[in-house]
Amino acid sequence: MAYSYADRAKHSLVVGLAVFCAFATKVVFAGTINGSVRYTGAPIESKKFKVSIDQYLCGSEKTAEDLLLSAKNGIRNAVVSLHGVPPGAKTTKKISPIKMDQVKCVFVPRVVLVPVGGTVEFLNSDRLLHNVRSDGKENPPFNRAQPHARTIAMVFRSPEIMRVDCDLHSWMRGWVVVTEHPFYTLTNEEGQFVFNNIPPGKYTLHVWQETLGRASQEITVANTGTSTVTVDMKKK
Numbered sequence: 001m002a003y004s005y006a007d008r009a010k011h012s013l014v015v016g017l018a019v020f021c022a023f024a025t026k027v028v029f030a031g032t033i034n035g036s037v038r039y040t041g042a043p044i045e046s047k048k049f050k051v052s053i054d055q056y057l058c059g060s061e062k063t064a065e066d067l068l069l070s071a072k073n074g075i076r077n078a079v080v081s082l083h084g085v086p087p088g089a090k091t092t093k094k095i096s097p098i099k100m101d102q103v104k105c106v107f108v109p110r111v112v113l114v115p116v117g118g119t120v121e122f123l124n125s126d127r128l129l130h131n132v133r134s135d136g137k138e139n140p141p142f143n144r145a146q147p148h149a150r151t152i153a154m155v156f157r158s159p160e161i162m163r164v165d166c167d168l169h170s171w172m173r174g175w176v177v178v179t180e181h182p183f184y185t186l187t188n189e190e191g192q193f194v195f196n197n198i199p200p201g202k203y204t205l206h207v208w209q210e211t212l213g214r215a216s217q218e219i220t221v222a223n224t225g226t227s228t229v230t231v232d233m234k235k236k
Contacts, residue, residue, distance in 0.1 A: 074191020
């Protein structure tokens with residue numbers, strides 16, 4: 001099953017684009033943040049590793065996806081969140097289950113966002129056996145065998161960044177990010193992100209990336225118009 005970037009964006013960005021309906025009668029939501037996350041460290045060579053099992057479907061080698069950069073060093077799949085939002089902000093729109101598939105022995109998409117109380121449906125489009133395992137701390141850990149075409153639905157009730165592995169194929173890794181409010185999003189293939197309908201004020205942008213860790217930056221949103229920000233990251 002092929003997944004376009006539009007498909008992945010539909011699943012992963014829905015949380016970040018949610019509207020704070022609960023505050024619509026109190027605050028005029030006029031601000032927009034256009035941002036990017038860039039890699040500013042030493043040059044990184046693309047890594048490949050050999051596949052030693054199920055090569056008939058998985059292939060003979062895989063490209064590491066733990067740090068994907070654009071031609072201009074934009075960082076893909078970074079999780080960006082906005083902190084300092086109005087107290088009690090929460091998603092009022094019902095969110096459909098978020099899907100994470102296993103396609104040719106790779107989790108697709110690699111990173112998904114799900115609101116507290118939301119559901120992730122783990123799929124298996126491969127005609128072989130996988131398993132999905134995560135050692136959650138704030139959410140219950142799980143380890144489920146997953147034959148072809150079986151859907152495993154999991155509800156996540158506490159904010160947490162959870163790594164997902166397939167023990168049968170050691171290179172397979174994904175991430176479920178359980179979000180505490182609607183202003184979370186993922187960077188696209190160019191390392192870009194957008195937050196719409198932001199009340200004017202001062203905020204802190206937090207960025208997490210699985211290889212580079214965390215970064216933060218202050219930003220002020222005006223009553224109208226667009227605020228632009230670039231967050232730089234490198235290996236520590």
